[in-house]
Amino acid sequence: MLPSRTLALAWVVAVVLLPVVVPDPYVLRVAAMTCIFAGFAASWDLLAGYAGQVNFGHALFFGAGAYGSALLSLRLDFPPWIAVATGALIATAIGLCVGYLCLRLRGSYLSLATLAFPLILIGLLFAFPDFSGGELGVTGLRSLASSRIGNYYVAAGAMLVLVFGTWAFADSRFGLILHAIRDDELAARASGIDTTRYKMAVFAISAAAAGISGALYAHFMRGAGPSTLETALSFQVVIWGVFGGLATIYGPVIAVFVLYPLTEWLGSFSAFGELRLLIFAVVVLLVLLFMPRGLTPWIRDRIETRCPRCKQQNPAWRGACRVCGAGLHVAQGGPLQRSG
Amino acid sequence: MFQDILVTGLVNGSAYALLAIGFSLIFGVARIVNIAHTAFYMLAAYFLYAALVQFGMGVVLSGVLAVVSVTLLSLVCYRLVIEPVRQHEAAVLIATIALALIFQELALRIFGGSYLGIPSAIEGVANVFGIAIPWQRLLILGVAAGVLLLSWFLLYRTRLGLAIRATANDLEVASLMGMDVNRVAMATVAISVGLAAIAGVSVAPVFVVDPFMWLAPLVTVLSVVVLGGLGSIKGSVVGALVIGYVEAITVFVLPQGAFLKGAVALSIMVIVLLVRPEGLFGVSFEEER
Numbered sequence: 001m002l003p004s005r006t007l008a009l010a011w012v013v014a015v016v017l018l019p020v021v022v023p024d025p026y027v028l029r030v031a032a033m034t035c036i037f038a039g040f041a042a043s044w045d046l047l048a049g050y051a052g053q054v055n056f057g058h059a060l061f062f063g064a065g066a067y068g069s070a071l072l073s074l075r076l077d078f079p080p081w082i083a084v085a086t087g088a089l090i091a092t093a094i095g096l097c098v099g100y101l102c103l104r105l106r107g108s109y110l111s112l113a114t115l116a117f118p119l120i121l122i123g124l125l126f127a128f129p130d131f132s133g134g135e136l137g138v139t140g141l142r143s144l145a146s147s148r149i150g151n152y153y154v155a156a157g158a159m160l161v162l163v164f165g166t167w168a169f170a171d172s173r174f175g176l177i178l179h180a181i182r183d184d185e186l187a188a189r190a191s192g193i194d195t196t197r198y199k200m201a202v203f204a205i206s207a208a209a210a211g212i213s214g215a216l217y218a219h220f221m222r223g224a225g226p227s228t229l230e231t232a233l234s235f236q237v238v239i240w241g242v243f244g245g246l247a248t249i250y251g252p253v254i255a256v257f258v259l260y261p262l263t264e265w266l267g268s269f270s271a272f273g274e275l276r277l278l279i280f281a282v283v284v285l286l287v288l289l290f291m292p293r294g295l296t297p298w299i300r301d302r303i304e305t306r307c308p309r310c311k312q313q314n315p316a317w318r319g320a321c322r323v324c325g326a327g328l329h330v331a332q333g334g335p336l337q338r339s340g
Numbered sequence: 341m342f343q344d345i346l347v348t349g350l351v352n353g354s355a356y357a358l359l360a361i362g363f364s365l366i367f368g369v370a371r372i373v374n375i376a377h378t379a380f381y382m383l384a385a386y387f388l389y390a391a392l393v394q395f396g397m398g399v400v401l402s403g404v405l406a407v408v409s410v411t412l413l414s415l416v417c418y419r420l421v422i423e424p425v426r427q428h429e430a431a432v433l434i435a436t437i438a439l440a441l442i443f444q445e446l447a448l449r450i451f452g453g454s455y456l457g458i459p460s461a462i463e464g465v466a467n468v469f470g471i472a473i474p475w476q477r478l479l480i481l482g483v484a485a486g487v488l489l490l491s492w493f494l495l496y497r498t499r500l501g502l503a504i505r506a507t508a509n510d511l512e513v514a515s516l517m518g519m520d521v522n523r524v525a526m527a528t529v530a531i532s533v534g535l536a537a538i539a540g541v542s543v544a545p546v547f548v549v550d551p552f553m554w555l556a557p558l559v560t561v562l563s564v565v566v567l568g569g570l571g572s573i574k575g576s577v578v579g580a581l582v583i584g585y586v587e588a589i590t591v592f593v594l595p596q597g598a599f600l601k602g603a604v605a606l607s608i609m610v611i612v613l614l615v616r617p618e619g620l621f622g623v624s625f626e627e628e629r
Binding site for chain 1: 367371373375421424425427428430433434436438439441442445446447448463532559562563566570596599600601602603604606607609610611613614617
């Protein structure tokens with residue numbers, strides 16, 4: 001079995017078994033938050049990594065899900081699960097609007113425009129404090145499960161569904177078309193792909209996934225505040241994505257699983273508590289300097305080799321490709337060599 | 341109220357203009373969206389505070405020291421952090437975000453999170469056409485006007501300026517014509533951050549100084565730059581004044597306006613992006629939109 005698949009399986013087992021092995025409430029709380037943010041990071045990667053729509057305001061969808069489900073629960077007494085679903089629907093609708101507005105924008109212009117949307121929404125929420133709770137946000141939500149372990153499993157289960165769901169999307173024909181749109185939209189259009197439809201679809205899917213994460217976050221924290229919409233959160237998800245490796249889905253997820261517990265753990269020391277954002281930023285900077293493509297592509301290059309003939313991944317220790325038998329360690333760029 | 345709007349808009353607008361020109365230049369020449377741009381502006385304010393209040397140096401000396409040291413710091417950051425990852429657009433973006441966060445946290449650790457006040461360079465209030473304006477605000481206007489004139493001269497009347505504009509226009513052709521685009525990029529970084537530092541030093545006595553003071557102007561500068569057209573100097577100045585006045589009107593006229601001023605500026609940005617993505621004065625390149 002491929003090393004990366006072994007690692008993925010080990011990770012799923014670890015996520016499922018965690019409450020059994022370590023039933024500590026603090027660990028479970030951090031782990032649940034990690035799971036929620038992992039789903040959020042995966043949704044950003046689908047939009048930014050695959051489709052190339054580098055969204056600088058992804059917190060908009062997270063916040064829309066959080067505020068949507070929280071306000072529906074509190075003001076209209078929706079049951080929690082229905083509130084989560086409706087919050088995700090609201091986020092999807094907002095995603096479609098943003099996608100429609102951004103159809104003609106590209107690159108930095110798209111990033112700047114998307115950066116603006118959550119800030120406009122924050123301004124509106126602050127201007128109507130009676131409805132939105134203003135700067136303090138709204139509190140008093142019921143959590144989705146009654147026990148601590150139950151809450152963890154809700155977050156972990158949702159995360160696994162979101163991550164493997166986006167991964168399946170990204171690995172399908174749909175993902176291939178997204179790659180094409182990112183690399184050359186004109187060429188994609190010339191090949192008969194309705195790029196408008198696909199861009200709208202990826203905005204909707206990504207927003208829905210982020211909205212679910214946001215709604216789960218609101219119910220886990222029992223409230224929603226302006227922090228769910230802030231630029232800091234948008235930047236955070238960009239950092240996770242690039243740190244882990246773009247257009248991989250598993251990259252940003254791993255980045256969240258490395259960075260979020262790390263910052264929380266550093267924050268638990270009183271000496272480091274105030275330094276944790278600083279350490280976080282320095283770690284991100286150092287990793288980028290040595291692995292500019294991100295953490296996971298770098299690791300994958302170390303443990304796996306790509307067959308030069310059939311493009312299949314192979315464990316690094318194999319001499320010949322497991323699928324086609326071609327030699328794996330042929331000198332690159334030199335004259336043709338026969339081996340294996 | 342009318343006078344307030346007139347003065348606030350002009351003062352804020354000129355500070356935005358200083359910030360926006362630098363941001364726009366660095367984007368035009370090096371294609372770097374420098375999120376840390378206003379973080380340098382924040383650092384300059386803190387350096388001024390350290391030199392002026394903590395070490396008791398003179399106003400002019402502190403100001404010059406702050407601007408020079410922030411500019412040198414930016415060159416060090418560029419060489420150590422940005423240049424090694426220039427090939428990877430996403431990595432550059434993250435690197436500038438990380439830099440901004442590092443500066444914010446360092447300021448927080450060293451100076452604390454509370455608001456700091458910096459004494460004005462010139463105390464007192466001037467009377468212009470029956471409107472009372474504090475001298476410091478007039479000073480900001482004067483500094484901004486002088487620096488803008490200087491940067492116009494630098495960009496349009498010197499060989500370095502020609503090289504910068506040529507590189508901004510077409511990097512590959514400029515390189516083919518024998519320009520050292522890396523050195524042009526370094527010079528642009530220095531000029532751009534120098535302008536931001538001058539803005540930081542001159543507005544520090546008027547605005548509050550705290551470690552998070554970089555976020556709000558960053559957002560405003562983005563809308564200014566988009567309104568004026570990314571890469572256009574004239575556009576940055578006009579855009580800055582327009583946004584400065586729009587914000588002043590929002591704050592003074594609308595109820596809850598202080599919360600809405602960012603939203604209004606950003607709405608203008610979004611509308612410009614949708615209706616005329618090249619901005620007021622920008623040049624439109626089909627493949628770069």
